[in-house]
Amino acid sequence: MTVSDEDLALAAAGGDRQAFSSLLDRHYDKLFGLAFRLTGQQAEAEDLTQDICAALAAKLRNYRGDARFSTWLYRVTVNAAHDRRRRRATYMKASDGWGDWEVNRQAAMSETAAQTDWLQRAMNSLSDDLRDTLALVLDDVTHKDAADILGVSEGTVSWRISEAKKRLRALKQEEEQV
Amino acid sequence: MTDDLNDLKSALNAATPAPDPATRAAHLRLAEENFDNLQETAKAARPTPNRLIKGVQMMFKGLTTKGALTLTTAVIAVGIVVITPFGRDLLSQNDELGSEVVSEEVIGSSTSKAATAAPVVDEPAQAINPSIRTQGRNDQVFVEDTPEPNLGTKPEPVAPISAPEVKQAPAETQNMVHALEAPQEEAPAETPIAANQQGDGLQIPGSAGMGLIDGYSIEPDNINEEYFADSDVNLEFEIGEVDRSFEYDSSRQQALDVVIPKEPGPSAEVANTEAFSETTPNALKITSQAPVSTFSIDVDTAAYSVVRSSLMAGRMPPKDAVRIEEMINYFPYDYAAPEGTEPFQPTVQIGTSPWNEDKKLVHIAFQGAQITERPPMNLVFLIDTSGSMNAANKLPLLKQSFRLMLSELQPEDEVSIVTYAGSAGQVLEPTPASDRNAILSALDNLSAGGSTAGQAGLQQAYSVAETMAAEGEVTRVILATDGDFNVGISNPDTLKDYIADKRETGVYLSVLGFGRGNLDDATMQALAQNGNGQAAYIDTLSEAQKVLVDQLSGALFSIANDVKIQIEFNPAAVAEYRLIGYETRALRREDFNNDKVDAGEIGAGHSVTAIYEVTPVGSPAILNDPLRYQQVSETADTDELGFLKLRYKAPGSDTSQLIQTPLTQSDPLDNEALFAAAISGFAQLLRGEDSYLGDWGYDQAIALANSARGDDPFGYRSEAVKLMRLAKSLDQR
Numbered sequence: 061m062t063v064s065d066e067d068l069a070l071a072a073a074g075g076d077r078q079a080f081s082s083l084l085d086r087h088y089d090k091l092f093g094l095a096f097r098l099t100g101q102q103a104e105a106e107d108l109t110q111d112i113c114a115a116l117a118a119k120l121r122n123y124r125g126d127a128r129f130s131t132w133l134y135r136v137t138v139n140a141a142h143d144r145r146r147r148r149a150t151y152m153k154a155s156d157g158w159g160d161w162e163v164n165r166q167a168a169m170s171e172t173a174a175q176t177d178w179l180q181r182a183m184n185s186l187s188d189d190l191r192d193t194l195a196l197v198l199d200d201v202t203h204k205d206a207a208d209i210l211g212v213s214e215g216t217v218s219w220r221i222s223e224a225k226k227r228l229r230a231l232k233q234e235e236e237q238v
Numbered sequence: 239m240t241d242d243l244n245d246l247k248s249a250l251n252a253a254t255p256a257p258d259p260a261t262r263a264a265h266l267r268l269a270e271e272n273f274d275n276l277q278e279t280a281k282a283a284r285p286t287p288n289r290l291i292k293g294v295q296m297m298f299k300g301l302t303t304k305g306a307l308t309l310t311t312a313v314i315a316v317g318i319v320v321i322t323p324f325g326r327d328l329l330s331q332n333d334e335l336g337s338e339v340v341s342e343e344v345i346g347s348s349t350s351k352a353a354t355a356a357p358v359v360d361e362p363a364q365a366i367n368p369s370i371r372t373q374g375r376n377d378q379v380f381v382e383d384t385p386e387p388n389l390g391t392k393p394e395p396v397a398p399i400s401a402p403e404v405k406q407a408p409a410e411t412q413n414m415v416h417a418l419e420a421p422q423e424e425a426p427a428e429t430p431i432a433a434n435q436q437g438d439g440l441q442i443p444g445s446a447g448m449g450l451i452d453g454y455s456i457e458p459d460n461i462n463e464e465y466f467a468d469s470d471v472n473l474e475f476e477i478g479e480v481d482r483s484f485e486y487d488s489s490r491q492q493a494l495d496v497v498i499p500k501e502p503g504p505s506a507e508v509a510n511t512e513a514f515s516e517t518t519p520n521a522l523k524i525t526s527q528a529p530v531s532t533f534s535i536d537v538d539t540a541a542y543s544v545v546r547s548s549l550m551a552g553r554m555p556p557k558d559a560v561r562i563e564e565m566i567n568y569f570p571y572d573y574a575a576p577e578g579t580e581p582f583q584p585t586v587q588i589g590t591s592p593w594n595e596d597k598k599l600v601h602i603a604f605q606g607a608q609i610t611e612r613p614p615m616n617l618v619f620l621i622d623t624s625g626s627m628n629a630a631n632k633l634p635l636l637k638q639s640f641r642l643m644l645s646e647l648q649p650e651d652e653v654s655i656v657t658y659a660g661s662a663g664q665v666l667e668p669t670p671a672s673d674r675n676a677i678l679s680a681l682d683n684l685s686a687g688g689s690t691a692g693q694a695g696l697q698q699a700y701s702v703a704e705t706m707a708a709e710g711e712v713t714r715v716i717l718a719t720d721g722d723f724n725v726g727i728s729n730p731d732t733l734k735d736y737i738a739d740k741r742e743t744g745v746y747l748s749v750l751g752f753g754r755g756n757l758d759d760a761t762m763q764a765l766a767q768n769g770n771g772q773a774a775y776i777d778t779l780s781e782a783q784k785v786l787v788d789q790l791s792g793a794l795f796s797i798a799n800d801v802k803i804q805i806e807f808n809p810a811a812v813a814e815y816r817l818i819g820y821e822t823r824a825l826r827r828e829d830f831n832n833d834k835v836d837a838g839e840i841g842a843g844h845s846v847t848a849i850y851e852v853t854p855v856g857s858p859a860i861l862n863d864p865l866r867y868q869q870v871s872e873t874a875d876t877d878e879l880g881f882l883k884l885r886y887k888a889p890g891s892d893t894s895q896l897i898q899t900p901l902t903q904s905d906p907l908d909n910e911a912l913f914a915a916a917i918s919g920f921a922q923l924l925r926g927e928d929s930y931l932g933d934w935g936y937d938q939a940i941a942l943a944n945s946a947r948g949d950d951p952f953g954y955r956s957e958a959v960k961l962m963r964l965a966k967s968l969d970q971r
Contacts, residue, residue, distance in 0.1 A: 063550070063551060063552030067552075068551075068552055071551070072273075075629070076551070077270070077273060077274065078551060078553060078754070079551055079552070080269075080270065080273050081266070081270055082551075082552055082553050084266055084269050084270075085266065088257065088262055088265070088266065089256070089257060092257040092262070093254050096254050096255065097250060097254065102255055106257075106258070106261050106265075109257070109261075109265055110261075110264075110265050110268065113265040113266065113268050113269040113272075114268055114269065114272055115272075116269050116272075116273075117269060117272045117273035117275075117276045118272070118276060121276075179246065179249040179250065179253055182246055182249075183250075194243075194246070195250075197243075198243065198246065198247045198250055221243075224243075225243060228243075228246065
């Protein structure tokens with residue numbers, strides 16, 4: 061019996077400050093989680109989250125309640141992540157998020173290496189598109205919603221997921237052979 | 239999902255760190271600040287945005303690969319002109335002509351526009367290392383600047399330029415690049431020259447030239463607006479190592495709607511100016527040490543409305559906003575009505591406490607008499623019209639509420655309207671309520687806005703009220719505000735004294751609160767308390783209906799003043815007791831018999847409920863051990879739990895009358911009392927004072943309230959159950 065996100069969002073769009081605060085409070089952790097999955101780096105994720113938080117009030121004015129708020133917020137997050145990536149690319153910073161992350165993680169904690177190594181390799185082996193799609197789907201977003209968020213067809217999402225699975229399977233086989 | 243994905247999912251979940259609390263708080267604060275800024279800018283009428291900038295932005299948006307290509311070609315053209323002998327000849331000729339003439343003739347309009355935009359451009363020029371990379375398809379031309387030594391960047395004497403002729407004349411290249419380094423001044427002049435000289439077939443569209451020039455000034459704004467949008471502009475401006483969207487210097491930030499505080503200091507704290515009186519809950523008292531409990535009754539209902547407005551918005555209410563007695567007294571109860579000429583009828587019930595079967599609840603209720611005929615009323619509406627009232631749930635709701643109320647007034651009643659802050663003074667002369675049109679049009683003309691006029695709104699309202707007062711009439715000022723008490727007297731104590739003085743002259747004050755955000759609940763309550771009035775918080779039109787229509791006579795016409803209650807508990811029967819609520823209404827024991835001491839009023843038809851939780855002697859629930867050296871009271875009469883004394887003044891009288899009745903073991907609690915108990919439990923849960931409640935929680939409160947709902951003709955009790963369910967969900971987080 062809580063107030064729905066959509067109602068809060070509409071109230072916030074109409075200028076209700078407390079609705080805005082509690083809405084963001086409700087979603088911040090999820091937002092940060094997705095930001096981390098999309099970027100693979102805590103600092104990057106924090107920056108991305110900050111960007112979104114800063115612009116959210118203005119963005120929210122365009123929210124019309126036609127999509128679920130969580131879906132809408134995912135879309136905002138994914139777009140912001142794309143935007144950051146595009147800007148980063150121009151800085152010739154070749155280091156990929158997950159690559160950086162790998163270096164840091166390996167330095168910091170070698171004991172959990174077995175598990176996380178696999179994760180890094182898995183995520184690194186995927187293209188941005190596949191990784192974004194996977195981040196959403198692994199966050200329990202349905203294929204339909206993911207398609208909506210990414211602006212592609214549902215078939216594309218399913219294809220990307222199966223593609224990602226293929227890569228992962230291949231990766232696993234490689235590992236087993238070694 | 240396959241095992242692969244499941245593995246990945248769990249690994250990813252494990253790897254995802256929790257957000258850093260400090261960063262999280264900073265981000266939330268930032269978002270809220272931007273939200274506030276946005277509201278502020280939205281409030282003011284927005285002038286048409288700078289059309290020049292907008293037009294230039296449009297052009298920049300239109301600058302696609304094609305434009306960039308043309309631009310690149312133009313740059314090469316400049317190179318050719320500068321380097322080849324033929325070009326040099328032309329150039330020297332041109333120098334003689336004077337470049338100003340050319341620039342004015344050819345791109346007169348664009349230079350003037352660039353000049354207008356120049357102030358914006360200046361700043362980033364210092365921070366920007368302007369290397370411009372234009373990517374064409376066929377001609378891979380990279381023009382990079384050879385920076386001035388004092389810029390402190392890596393010296394790269396020769397710019398890699400693919401055209402072989404260019405390499406032979408690096409000096410000229412530098413010249414040309416210089417032009418690009420300070421694009422806002424020289425580039426507009428240079429580029430058109432090239433076009434002009436080359437003439438045949440090489441046309442530079444004005445938009446391309448301007449895009450380059452103004453790109454510097456527009457880009458940051460552009461990022462802001464288009465932040466998440468896909469943009470297909472292929473021109474990339476590299477600005478040193480600076481993350482240009484958010485790391486600009488402070489002067490740049492003025493141009494951004496979005497403000498990024500570099501370090502969120504205390505100034506970034508959220509300015510929520512709501513104030514609720516802080517109270518510590520009434521402590522458990524030991525009867526043998528403090529047998530007497532004294533308090534003033536309270537018929538305010540504001541707390542319940544505030545709680546409802548919070549819960550309905552999906553938040554737990556601030557703990558101090560929950561005043562238990564106001565929650566209980568919000569509801570109409572079906573208590574026994576007084577007979578004869580008595581103004582009210584006390585009812586006492588004693589039964590097992592719902593949350594502890596070893597304790598008892600003493601439920602004391604007063605039902606005020608309904609009046610069939612009331613004397614004429616003179617009402618002065620003192621209405622806050624400051625800018626902050628300009629929200630849907632403030633002034634517009636207030637107007638609607640008063641319209642509702644108007645239908646309840648009798649023809650001989652008189653109404654006057656005084657405003658403070660913003661629009662000035664008396665907006666409606668005392669007008670008989672029968673002249674509805676005049677009153678309605680005066681109400682409609684009220685508008686919020688402007689700064690505080692700082693006039694003595696309250697004094698004016700009272701002086702108007704005094705002119706209206708007549709023998710046998712009731713006069714009352716009704717203050718309607720969202721918390722701005724800038725009524726002409728700034729010192730709260732002086733304000734209270736002033737209102738108390740006026741109370742002596744027979745003019746009372748009621749306070750209606752509207753909206754949330756800077757609701758000063760504490761002051762509201764204090765003023766109404768001193769003005770012999772009621773404080774109500776109106777969050778919806780249905781609440782207005784309840785306060786101003788259904789219970790209007792109770793709100794405006796009191797039947798008993800200065801109602802005080804004193805209970806002496808019998809130490810032989812009661813070991814410990816606790817008054818639930820009434821923290822802000824406590825009186826000293828000696829105040830009870832002092833008629834000078836002010837207390838609460840009971841309006842016509844009001845019902846007032848007070849609940850004690852008592853622990854009988856011998857109960858296993860006694861928390862305090864008996865003391866060894868205290869005299870143990872001899873076993874006296876244990877039929878009486880205590881003795882209730884009540885003092886009240888008839889309206890217009892200065893001396894109080896006393897009503898006394900013993901608290902005897904009586905019938906078990908009826909539905910009305912049980913519902914009140916459920917609400918008191920709910921309020922204690924909301925306040926987080928559940929230490930006395932044990933395992934009793936929202937579920938039990940809901941069950942109890944449901945079972946005791948009764949007829950509930952207005953639906954208030956069903957609504958309370960709804961709120962309990964809401965609070966249950968919200969409190970789990």
